[in-house]
Amino acid sequence: MPEALPVATIRTQVTVPLTFPDGYSTTVRVFSFKGLVDGREHLAIGLGDWAGALDRLAAGGEPPLVRPHSECLTGDVFGSQRCDCGPQLREAVQRITEAGGFLLYLRQEGRGIGLYAKLDAYALQDAGLDTYQANVALGRGEDERDYTAAAQMLVTLDVPRIRLLSSNPDKAEQLTKLGVDVAERVPTSVFLSPANADYLAAKAAKAAEAEAAEALTSGTSDRAGPR
């Protein structure tokens, strides 16, 4: 039984028209909150017919498509090729607009270690460490992200059940533990470039490791055999 989440409330909601550098346009509803556990300025962004998606969910229909996207200043804003964050954000906005749902923009830069530390980690990666080893060499966790605020936003928006747009098993696992019903996991596309190949390979290996550990605990998969 998940522990009760601290209550958050909607602080403001405003409409914002968006146009991306490639010309794709959509108009979104941006929600801010009071009472999020870590006090950070996380956003929920309602995309497409998000209100209709809420109605469908309330009537017992298909849950809204939701992507918890962790902030990446270098990738999201400046088009960094070191990671896949920018194209993933762009893809998520369009897919959620088409389906109706929410993008949760989480202020957990650098998998939770912050922007400067992420840049320090890049320097260590240039010296040969992978993306996870570099965090550890800095005395930080491999991935320090916590999705409690994401779960709070979903509860506040009346979204207890979601289709999760992510290939990161930790997001599904944490959200489920926090009481969010993940009805389906919808994988993101792979955006490979010469500069992010090592990063994506390390991420895929980490995800496979997590899936295998999960299958071992739940005893539901043959993927958890000796490796």
Ligand SMILES: Nc1nc2c(ncn2[C@@H]2O[C@H](COP(=O)(O)OP(=O)(O)OP(=O)(O)O)[C@@H](O)[C@H]2O)c(=O)[nH]1
């Ligand atoms: N510490 C660290 N963080 C990184 C590095 N590259 C990208 N990041 C951060 O990783 C996070 C990427 O998060 P998300 O876009 O939510 O995606 P994800 O966890 O990879 O999983 P998906 O939902 O499958 O996309 C962002 O916070 C980035 O700033 C890196 O090399 N080191």
Ligand SMILES: [Zn+2]
């Ligand atoms: Zn990134």
